[in-house]
Amino acid sequence: MSETPLITTRGLSVGFNIGGSIFGKRILKAVDKVNLDIPLGSFYGIVGESGSGKTTLGRALLKAVPITGGEARYDDGEVSYDLTTLDGSELKDYRKRAQLIFQDPYAALSPRMTVRDIIAEPLEVMGLTKGREETDKRVREIAAKCRLNLEHLRRFPHAFSGGQRQRISIARALVSGPKFIVADESVAALDVSIQADVLNLLKELQSDLGITFMFISHDLSVVAHTCDHVAVMYLGRLVETAPTRAIFEAPRHPYTKALFSAIPSLDPDERGGAQKLEGEIPSPTNQPSGCKFHTRCPHVVDHCRKVEPTLENAGSEHEVACHRWKELLAAMPA
Known part of the structure; x- marks a missing residue:
C-alpha cells in the first residue's frame, strides 16, 4: 500500500436544499467539512450509524452528488482531477476510474439482461472496446477473476443466489479497469457465511489489481477483518481516524x-x-x-x-x- 493519497479532501461539504419558509432556506448538511486522505492501494473503512453521512460522502467522491463546499482531489499517478469542478470529457474519463458496488445485489441487476450483457454494459456505454469480440474477451477475463464461469454469462440474474449476484455486481464495477471503488454496504444484504467469501474476493482483487477501496459499513467486525484504516463519521463529520488495529485497540x-x-x-x-x-x-x-x-x-x-x-x-x-x-x-x- 502506498502512502500517496489517491483521494484527498479538505473541508468537503455536501448540502441539500430541502425547501424553506419566510425565515429562509432549509439546508440538510449531509457531509460537513470533512478532511480525508485515502492512500493509493488501501482498503479504507468508513463507519458510523445510519444517517451519519457515509453514503453521501462516497457518492460525492464519485461525483454522483454535487459537492457544495471545500476541496476534493483524485490523483492516481496518471491523471489528477479536481472533483469539485470535474465535467465534460474529464468526468467521462473519471467514470472509468471510479466505480460503485451497490448494497443490494437483487435490486442492482436488471432482470431482463443476461449476465454477459450486464457486465459488458459499461464497456459499451463508455466506448472502451472496439467490437463484440474484444468486449466478450474482457467480460470473460473479469468474470473469471470474480469466480464466475462461462455458463453463468448466458443466464439471467434470477438464476443466482445473493452471493453470486454480488460477484456479478463486482465484475460490472471492475470491467472498466477502475482505480477507485466505493463499496457501499456491499455485504450487508448477504448471509454471514457468504459475506466472508465476498470479502475475501474483494481483498484478492485489491491485491491483484491494485485497486483502492472505500468500504462503507455499519458492521464493525467486517471492517476489522477487511480494512487497513478506519474513519468514524457522526452527523456528517469525521470524529476519529486511525489505522484499523490502533483504533480497535485504543x-x-x-x-x-x-x-x-x-x-x-x-x-x-x-x-x-x-x-x-x-x-x-x-x-x-x-x-x-x-x-x-x-x-x-x-x-x-x-x-x-x-x-x-x-x-x-x-x-x-x-x-x-x-x-x-x-x-x-x-x-x-x-
Missing part, C-alpha cells in the same frame, strides 16, 4: 468507544459491556452547536456545547475530534 472518541463496545464477543465474561448511547442522532437540518455529539455524550461539559472540536493528532496516524480525549485517556485504569 479508541479515543467517546462515540467510537460506544460503537466498538457494542461488537458481540464470544467471551461470556465480556458480554453485557456495551455502552448505551441515550437518544437518537440529531437531524442534519437542525444540528446542535459546539460538538455535534454533545447531546448524547456521557462526558459532556459546557465547553463542548459551545466550541466545535477539530481533528487533532492523537498518536501515529491517529486523529480525534474531542475536547476531552486526553483527560479521558489519563483517567482510564492502567
